[in-house]
Amino acid sequence: xxxxxxxxxxxxxxxxxxxxxxxxxxxxxxxxxxxxxxxxxxxxxxxxxxxxxxxxxxxxxxxxxxxxxxxxxxxxxxxxxxxxxxxxxxxxxxxxxxxxxxxxxxxxxxxxxxxxxxxxxxxxxxxxxxxxxxxxxxxxxxxxxxxxxxxxxxxxxxxxxxxxxxxxxxxxxxxxxxxxxxxxxxxxxxxxxxxxxxxxxxxxxxxxxxxxxxxxxxxxxxxxxxxxxxxxxxxxxxxxxxxxxxxxxxxxxxxxxxxxxxxxxxxxxxxxxxxxxxxxxxxxxxxxxxxxxxxxxxxxxxxxxxxxxxxxxxxxxxxxxxxxxxxxxxxxxxxxxxxxxxxxxxxxxxxxxxxxxxxxxxxxxxxxxx
Amino acid sequence: xxxxxxxxxxxxxxxxxxxxxxxxxxxxxxxxxxxxxxxxxxxxxxxxxxxxxxxxxxxxxxxxxxxxxxxxxxxxxxxxxxxxxxxxxxxxxxxxxxxxxxxxxxxxxxxxxxxxxxxxxxxxxxxxxxxxxxxxxxxxxxxxxxxxxxxxxxxxxxxxxxxxxxxxxxxxxxxxxxxxxxxxxxxxxxxxxxxxxxxxxxxxxxxxxxxxxxxxxxxxxxxxxxxxxxxxxxxxxxxxxxxxxxxxxxxxxxxxxxxxxxxxxxxxxxxxxxxxxxxxxxxxxxxxxxxxxxxxxxxxxxxxxxxxxxxxxxxxxxxxxxxxxxxxxxxxxxxxxxxxxxxxxxxxxxxxxxxxx
Numbered sequence: 001x002x003x004x005x006x007x008x009x010x011x012x013x014x015x016x017x018x019x020x021x022x023x024x025x026x027x028x029x030x031x032x033x034x035x036x037x038x039x040x041x042x043x044x045x046x047x048x049x050x051x052x053x054x055x056x057x058x059x060x061x062x063x064x065x066x067x068x069x070x071x072x073x074x075x076x077x078x079x080x081x082x083x084x085x086x087x088x089x090x091x092x093x094x095x096x097x098x099x100x101x102x103x104x105x106x107x108x109x110x111x112x113x114x115x116x117x118x119x120x121x122x123x124x125x126x127x128x129x130x131x132x133x134x135x136x137x138x139x140x141x142x143x144x145x146x147x148x149x150x151x152x153x154x155x156x157x158x159x160x161x162x163x164x165x166x167x168x169x170x171x172x173x174x175x176x177x178x179x180x181x182x183x184x185x186x187x188x189x190x191x192x193x194x195x196x197x198x199x200x201x202x203x204x205x206x207x208x209x210x211x212x213x214x215x216x217x218x219x220x221x222x223x224x225x226x227x228x229x230x231x232x233x234x235x236x237x238x239x240x241x242x243x244x245x246x247x248x249x250x251x252x253x254x255x256x257x258x259x260x261x262x263x264x265x266x267x268x269x270x271x272x273x274x275x276x277x278x279x280x281x282x283x284x285x286x287x288x289x290x291x292x293x294x295x296x297x298x299x300x301x302x303x304x305x306x307x308x309x310x311x312x313x314x315x316x317x318x319x320x321x322x323x324x325x326x327x328x329x330x331x332x333x334x335x336x337x338x339x340x341x342x343x344x345x346x347x348x349x350x351x352x353x354x355x356x357x358x359x360x361x362x363x364x365x366x367x368x369x370x
Numbered sequence: 371x372x373x374x375x376x377x378x379x380x381x382x383x384x385x386x387x388x389x390x391x392x393x394x395x396x397x398x399x400x401x402x403x404x405x406x407x408x409x410x411x412x413x414x415x416x417x418x419x420x421x422x423x424x425x426x427x428x429x430x431x432x433x434x435x436x437x438x439x440x441x442x443x444x445x446x447x448x449x450x451x452x453x454x455x456x457x458x459x460x461x462x463x464x465x466x467x468x469x470x471x472x473x474x475x476x477x478x479x480x481x482x483x484x485x486x487x488x489x490x491x492x493x494x495x496x497x498x499x500x501x502x503x504x505x506x507x508x509x510x511x512x513x514x515x516x517x518x519x520x521x522x523x524x525x526x527x528x529x530x531x532x533x534x535x536x537x538x539x540x541x542x543x544x545x546x547x548x549x550x551x552x553x554x555x556x557x558x559x560x561x562x563x564x565x566x567x568x569x570x571x572x573x574x575x576x577x578x579x580x581x582x583x584x585x586x587x588x589x590x591x592x593x594x595x596x597x598x599x600x601x602x603x604x605x606x607x608x609x610x611x612x613x614x615x616x617x618x619x620x621x622x623x624x625x626x627x628x629x630x631x632x633x634x635x636x637x638x639x640x641x642x643x644x645x646x647x648x649x650x651x652x653x654x655x656x657x658x659x660x661x662x663x664x665x666x667x668x669x670x671x672x673x674x675x676x677x678x679x680x681x682x683x684x685x686x687x688x689x690x691x692x693x694x695x696x697x698x699x700x701x702x703x704x705x706x707x708x709x710x711x712x713x714x715x716x717x718x719x720x721x722x723x724x725x726x727x
Contacts, residue, residue, distance in 0.1 A: 001642055004649065010636075013709035045711015107391040116576060116651075222709045337719035338401055358713040 007221030008044075016226040017049050020233055027053040028236045029185050030229060031178070031321045033171060034140075034192035035062030036220050038351050042358040044222045046229075054233065057185070057321030058351035060174050061192050063139040064091050065319060065343040065350045066274040070304060071167045072097040075136050077302040078165065079105045079112050084300070085128060087121045088136040089143075090114045094337075095346050098305070118150035118164070125154075125162035134296045137164040142194045144168050144285060145259035148266035151287065151294050163296035166286055169272055171195050172203050173283035179211040183322050188236050190218035190228040193247045198263075200255030204243045217245040266291055275343055276316030315342035318351050325355040332356060399614025399659075400718030423549050423626055425471040425609065428541060442477035442539040444468060449532050453500065455574050457567075457585025460533055461500035463661060465507035465515075466590045467612065468537035473592040474608040474664055476547045476599060477539030479511065484535045485519040489528035500531065511590035513537075545599065549626045551606035554697035557673035558631060561594060561664045561680055562587070562688040564616050565644045568658035573647060584643045589662030594685045598666065601679030606667045610660065614718050617656040619665050620693075620703045621717040633693035633705040633715065656705075657718050667695060 006012075032038060038058045041047055047056055060066055076097045079086035086102070093102040093112065106112040111131075115121060118135045125133040137147040147164060154162045171192055178184055191204055196217045208215045214235035218228030227246045235244065245251055263285070272284025287295050312330050317323040325331050325344070335341035337353050344350035395402040407422055421427045426444035446468050453460040469479045484504065488497065508515050566587040573584055591610065599605060611619040620631045640655050648655050662685065668676045673691060680686030703715040 001645055001649075004645075008708045010709050043713060044707040044709050045713050046709070048711050049709070103393055103395070104391065107393050222707075226709075338395075338405075357716055 004221065007219075007223045009223065012223055013049075013226060016223065016230055020054070020226065020230050021051050023230065023233050023237055024051045024053050025237060027055070028187055028233060029055045029057060029321075030188045030190060030232050031057045031059045031186040032190040032218065032225070032228075033059035033061045033175065034194065034220075035059075035065070035350060035354070036194065037061075037190060037192070037218060037225060038354045039358075040220050040222060040225055042354045044225075045358075046222060046225055049226075050229065054229065056229075057324070058318065058354075059189075059192075059321060060178070060274065060277065060319040061140060061171065061195075062319075062344065062350050063143070063169065064095055064346055065315065066169060066276065067092070067095070067138050067167050067343070068273045068275045069098060070273070071165070072101075073099075073305065074297065074302045075165055076100060076102060076105055078134055078296060078300045080108070080110045081300065083131050085111045085113060085124060085131050085133045086136070087113050087115045087118075087124065087133060089116075089138070091346060092136055092138060094340070095343050096340055118147050119153065122150060122153055122157070122159055122162055125159045129161060132161045132163055132296075132299065134300075135162070135164045137166045137168060140169055140171055140192070140195050141199045141263070142192075142197070144263045144267065145198060145256070148262045151266050151291050152262065154294055155291060160293070163294050163299050164287070165296040166267075167272070168267065168285035169274065170269070170283050170285065171199075172207060173280050174274065174277070175204075175207060176211075177277065177280045177283075178320050179207075179213065181320060181322075183320075186213075186321050188214040188232045189216070190225070190232060191215050191243075193217055193219040193224070193251060196245075196247070196251040196255065198256050198259045200253050200260075201243050201245060201251065202253055202255075208241050208243050212241050214241055215243045217243065217247045217251050219247040219250065274319075276319045278316075313342035315344040315352070318344055325352040328352070395719075397613070398718055399612065399618050400657075402719070403614070404717065423622075424475060426475045426477060426537075426539070428475065428477075438543055440477075440541045440543075442472050442475050442541050443536070444471040444539075445534065445536040446471060447532060447534040449529065450571065451529055452571075452574055453496065453531055455586055456570050456583050458588040458661075459500055459503050460531060461502075461504035462507045463586075463588050464533040464535045465504050465511065465513070466588050467610075467661060468535040469511050469513060469590045469592060470610040470661075470664070472537045472539035473590070473595045474547070474610050475539075475541060476545035476595065476608075477541040479513045479537055479539045479590075479592055481538045482508065482513055482515045482535050483517045483538075484515060484533060486521070487528055487532040487534075488520065488522045489530050490522055490525040492530050497531065500533075507590070511592065513590075544603075547605060547607050549607050549609075549623055552623060552627050552629055552667040552695045553606070553669075554629060554695055555670050556606060556667045556695040557670050557691055558620070558633070558693040558695065559666045559668065559673065559677055559680065559689060559691050560611075560616065560639065561591070561666070561686045562662075563639045563641045563644065564611070564660055564663060565648065565655035565658035566641060566663075567612075567661040568615070569644045569647045569653075569655075571659075572651070576651075578647060578650070582643060584641070584647070587660060587662035589685055591662065591664055591685060594664070594680065594683045597679050597683045597686075598676060602668050602672045602676040604669050604672050605676065606669070608664050608666045610664045612659050612661060615655070615657040615659055616665060617654075617703065617715050618718060620715070623667070623695075624701050624703050627695075628700045630696040630699040630701070631693055631703040632696050633703065635705055635708050637690055637692045639688045639690045639692075656715060670694075 267285035344352040680689035
């Protein structure tokens with residue numbers, strides 16, 4: 001298939017693998033920021049092809065994983081209302097809230113639907129004028145333009161019975177937080193290619209300079225990952241900092257100006273809590289005041305209940321690259337995709353689920369023999 | 371530093387209680403389905419002879435000679451939405467699916483029973499279309515439909531039309547296909563492209579359009595099975611990988627036979643449209659349903675002959691040798707990726723949900 005097969009070519013992969021080996025003289029730790037990249041790495045067994053000196057740690061770029069428990073509970077409360085049609089991307093449905101997940105709300109009679117585009121919700125709202133159609137607007141800068149577009153259209157077309165529950169997050173503040181943490185061991189980043197498609201990579205340049213790290217804008221196919229790793233290792237070995245962009249077929253320095261304008265029209269930057277990490281300043285988007293009529297959180301206020309949590313899940317450490325999924329004692333035993341303890345075990349982009357689903361054989365250890 | 375993450379606040383949710391209600395995932399053919407079978411149905415019916423390992427039960431006639439003909443019995447319900455889709459409809463599926471559950475046990479399908487649950491308000495013309503299609507499918511497969519039942523439920527209490535078919539077949543003496551037969555060294559073959567049915571249904575349901583119409587692969591497989599058994603009497607096991615796809619069928623094999631299975635990604639036959647749809651929706655073709663394909667295991671020495679016989683049959687033209695049964699990693703299915711890495715292919719957990727981005 002055009003534009004896919006070229007980036008999965010075994011010969012080219014072997015050439016890159018050799019180049020990485022030849023370039024590596026010391027141990028290095030690289031973080032791939034996006035969960036989609038983690039997914040590719042384990043799906044194609046890329047970590048198993050690298051020299052032992054190179055450690056890949058998995059970043060916080062999984063929207064499902066970092067949406068706070070309070071927001072999941074809020075979504076569940078709104079979804080259970082009989083006057084609401086609750087729409088979400090598919091993998092939010094299985095994320096455990098304090099007591100249940102959205103799939104359970106659906107099983108108990110709630111009208112919970114999977115959509116592929118937030119614009120589908122506008123159509124639904126026009127078909128069901130007697131109910132409010134709420135879209136769960138989660139994700140990074142990648143999904144923000146489409147979600148902004150849905151709100152913008154709703155206002156322009158006067159679709160008053162549509163609303164969004166916004167829990168958008170931004171990548172650069174999270175990278176800043178990771179690099180600032182005392183336990184940080186990340187020496188270089190594979191930046192999230194799709195986020196950069198929208199936002200460009202200008203904002204990573206000061207980050208690279210401030211923390212003296214190389215950042216490589218990286219795509220999602222196996223060859224993209226290998227190329228990103230190769231350039232990251234080269235920069236580390238040569239002591240270079242800055243931003244390089246081998247994903248130029250999709251990313252420019254400025255990003256997509258139309259998408260950025262739309263985000264800026266509808267959203268403003270706000271502090272945001274990240275599940276497993278805590279509140280990071282200026283790390284999220286919320287609706288601007290002129291779009292607040294479409295804020296599902298205001299329309300359906302939910303009394304925040306104290307969330308009761310346990311301590312066994314180490315998702316926070318995993319999302320910051322401090323630990324690997326297999327270092328968690330619950331991994332694959334008490335915590336599985338069917339019975340997830342934490343959100344990183346839910347989405348196929350979550351590091352734990354990616355390891356569980358596609359992990360290399362030797363990493364599974366006791367689970368496979370159980 | 372203000373932007374240092376505050377780790378003190380990090381906590382994790384308590385595990386949600388075991389589901390108190392049936393979830394859609396219980397019907398996905400993956401782990402939840404297996405758990406339902408293991409924890410609820412098997413304990414209830416084990417001492418009544420429930421065989422949960424194969425797609426069909428095999429019964430011997432009380433008056434028959436030992437090692438003579440055996441009867442094969444299977445039943446399956448069809449709840450597909452929409453009821454008409456490119457390449458078929460719920461009626462054709464209900465006939466072919468049950469025939470295939472008999473065929474993969476080596477049994478010749480003889481007769482079907484069909485039970486219909488109709489929702490009040492279903493257009494009679496739609497019912498007529500479905501029934502005509504069932505008749506065509508029976509004729510095509512050379513099977514009789516000899517008894518049936520009809521019930522009607524209130525509007526809103528069913529989704530147009532559900533069909534249950536029960537199939538009755540005869541297994542010739544000497545044929546012993548079982549999920550416990552495969553041995554390390556055996557080869558794994560599939561009869562054609564995987565994932566066609568599931569993606570055809572999903573593309574209608576989700577309104578995804580392709581330049582060509584992607585059709586369900588629904589087809590009766592008995593004729594292909596006859597050709598395969600003729601070419602390869604040593605055939606160990608077959609399964610039609612429907613719900614849960616190829617991965618579920620092979621995981622059942624690995625678990626029950628205590629063997630490992632090693633697949634080669636580059637060898638898997640997948641249509642370009644199916645691959646494209648899976649890329650867009652974030653699905654894995656290994657987990658997508660098939661309705662006219664089978665997976666077979668045969669001794670290595672006979673695999674070449676078997677493959678040639680499959681490719682010589684109209685329903686097996688795209689057949690391929692896709693993997694091997696191994697002694698390592700018993701109970702686990704692995705896959706060698708296109709670029710040479712290795713990964714585990716686990717049983718589907720819950721439903722296969724589309725990814726966000």
